């Protein structure tokens with residue numbers, strides 16, 4: 043089989059019957075020729091035999107029946123003539139009487155003449171009426187000369203024809219005593235009618251010829267048919283001459299002396315008579331039958347030839363049609379074969395015994411063969427195996443199905459290819475309409491699908507990064523571990539791991555390092571097996587483990603051992619990374635009788651472990667459940683609260699240290715629950731971030747804060763900058779830029795009066811997206827500040843890169859500034875650092891005069907804290923500005939106020955607001 047696309051064109055097929063036809067024709071010709079020759083020869087032989095018989099019979103009748111008796115009569119009379127008859131007796135009456143008596147006794151002739159040696163008739167018996175006597179001859183002199191000449195040749199009889207009178211004159215010599223010279227002649231005439239009648243009886247055909255001739259002269263005595271010219275002396279030909287003189291009998295073909303027509307002659311010399319009889323048959327006559335037969339044979343042959351030719355033409359046309367049909371079939375088969383090869387899908391045809399009768403290139407390739415012929419005639423079953431690896435009776439199933447006219451489909455068949463590899467295939471089979479009992483099979487290699495399925499199956503139950511089982515598989519293993527524990531009288535525990543500080547590693551060193559750390563953690567936890575029955579990864583930096591322990595002491599040993607496993611840092615190249623786990627522990631059945639409950643319990647215990655300072659473990663307790671429930675309740679109610687406008691914004695003023703003016707305010711979210719009262723943002727904002735509610739809430743905060751700033755401006759409070767906290771979730775998952783822009787557009791606030799408070803964790807990731815967001819925010823014209831600076835990474839590289847305008851020192855450093863030296867040093871360092879980057883520093887949480895003084899001393903730029911004011915409702919904010927502090931922000935052009943904010947403006951502590959604020 044070839045994969046070339048040259049379809050065979052229809053050609054003129056060779057004539058397979060040509061040789062046969064030629065051979066048959068040649069045989070026919072040879073047979074015909076043989077037949078013609080043989081029949082000719084036979085006809086000729088037969089004719090010759092007949093001719094000889096005819097001439098013999100004629101001779102016999104002539105000789106014995108007609109002429110010889112006359113001669114005998116003449117001889118007898120010649121002998122009986124008295125010796126003296128010629129001398130004198132002829133005058134004697136007695137002699138005449140005697141001669142008349144003799145004439146009467148003649149058996150044949152009824153008269154005779156006696157001639158003397160001069161040729162004179164000296165006696166005549168009674169002449170016949172119808173026959174003229176010798177002297178009445180047309181040329182008596184001639185006859186007499188012949189008589190005389192015959193004496194020299196001692197002829198016994200002289201015969202002379204009288205063609206005019208249609209008689210023959212016969213004369214025998216009469217010798218005297220000396221016998222040397224005839225004394226006279228006894229002559230008679232014989233009517234030729236009898237001979238003519240005899241000749242006429244013979245069947246010599248239309249063109250036959252009978253000649254009675256004189257032996258020596260060749261003169262024609264009688265001819266049948268009659269001579270055309272009775273007076274003419276016909277010449278003799280050489281051959282004729284020979285046989286005339288030979289005196290022999292024989293056969294010859296020669297031209298007639300009369301009409302020059304060639305005939306087959308039988309010539310015979312009559313015994314005792316100087317006559318030659320020639321019976322000639324014209325080839326036209328004697329071959330007429332042969333010619334008719336020949337003609338018939340030729341005609342038959344011609345008919346045969348034509349019939350054979352017609353048949354062979356018909357056969358040829360049929361053959362040519364067959365040929366062309368075969369060619370067309372082969373051509374279409376080649377085309378089909380080409381198409382089937384081009385399809386690239388393995389296709390097979392099997393017969394009713396399950397043998398492969400066709401296979402395309404793709405089919406051969408699937409089995410590992412280059413050539414489809416390698417598979418032809420092989421039983422398809424010999425390649426297939428069932429699921430146990432035994433030979434598969436595939437063909438039986440296929441043939442059984444298609445035999446009923448049904449379509450066969452097997453999704454999990456497999457065969458062994460030429461390399462001995464098991465190849466899973468999907469088999470479809472259809473009845474073969476061309477071949478009643480066979481089937482057409484299509485195979486599809488499903489190795490990749492199988493691998494994908496196995497991969498998917500693996501992924502469904504495994505974590506792709508670490509290869510550990512995932513939470514689902516752990517769920518399935520849960521029952522087994524619990525059963526084992528029950529059987530052994532042990533307790534089953536579920537451990538929930540979370541890595542401390544992993545986020546920092548991930549953010550600072552990148553995800554690749556983070557992934558390697560996660561794999562190392564997986565490896566370390568796995569190495570705890572079999573003490574840990576199952577280790578699974580939940581996602582992110584969270585892992586789960588199931589274990590069986592005899593008692594609480596052994597459980598503690600196990601937990602300590604796990605923590606011990608993480609004492610040594612994780613090495614990533616030369617980098618040492620401290621990775622420790624926090625572990626939440628939940629026990630079966632105390633903390634939950636099913637997997638899900640136990641998982642929640644372990645999760646809550648993990649929170650507790652984290653809260654307990656990390657790198658430790660915590661057991662679940664009922665209180666934890668309450669915390670979790672509260673978080674869930676908050677998440678549920680927050681949505682409703684947001685829709686019911688239970689959320690409001692408070693504003694905490696911020697003061698410029700140098701001018702003492704309120705230059706800005708921080709917008710802070712408040713939730714006044716109708717039943718529970720005020721709920722702290724530190725509680726509901728993480729809950730909102732957890733459930734995604736933070737994004738719509740943040741959007742609302744931006745919009746509300748911008749509107750408020752514009753309202754204040756209209757109310758104459760001047761250009762107060764509004765600081766708004768950005769959620770990390772909003773920054774990473776939402777469209778912060780669009781939301782900020784929408785808030786600015788809707789409110790008409792000058793972007794320069796909006797300050798976004800970002801956290802270090804948002805910027806620490808130097809991804810393209812972060813850079814893009816910051817660039818877009820700066821392009822909007824808003825200000826950026828870093829909130830809670832000092833609590834996180836304190837990496838200053840991003841400060842430079844993102845060109846933030848302010849750093850906000852976390853209140854944990856500000857509070858107790860005057861009592862804790864460390865905080866003092868940190869605050870000073872931050873202020874100096876920020877100033878070296880040309881950034882302003884804002885200190886939050888200023889609660890005392892001491893803190894205020896120190897911050898002034900350290901040249902902090904802006905201050906915020908309860909010492910000045912708690913966060914205020916918008917109206918309170920205006921009243922605060924106008925009434926209590928009497929410090930109105932001045933337009934930019936207004937000269938700066940005296941520096942000593944505290945003394946100059948006699949600041950009073952604002953009355954503490956209710957706890958809810």
Ligand SMILES: Nc1nc2c(ncn2[C@@H]2O[C@@H]3COP(=O)(O)O[C@H]4[C@@H](O)[C@H](n5cnc6c(=O)[nH]c(N)nc65)O[C@@H]4COP(=O)(O)O[C@H]3[C@H]2O)c(=O)[nH]1
Nearest residue numbers: 710711723724727743767768769887888889906907908909
């Ligand atoms: N002890 C003490 N506290 C002071 C003093 N001065 C100000 N504070 C408090 O310090 C927090 C300042 O906000 P933050 O650090 O951004 O910390 C905020 C901020 O991270 C978050 N938050 C509040 N409102 C929003 C908001 O609209 N959006 C977002 N994303 N987070 C918000 O909730 C946190 C807590 O907010 P608040 O409870 O309002 O707490 C406020 C404020 O009431 C002081 O002298 N002494």
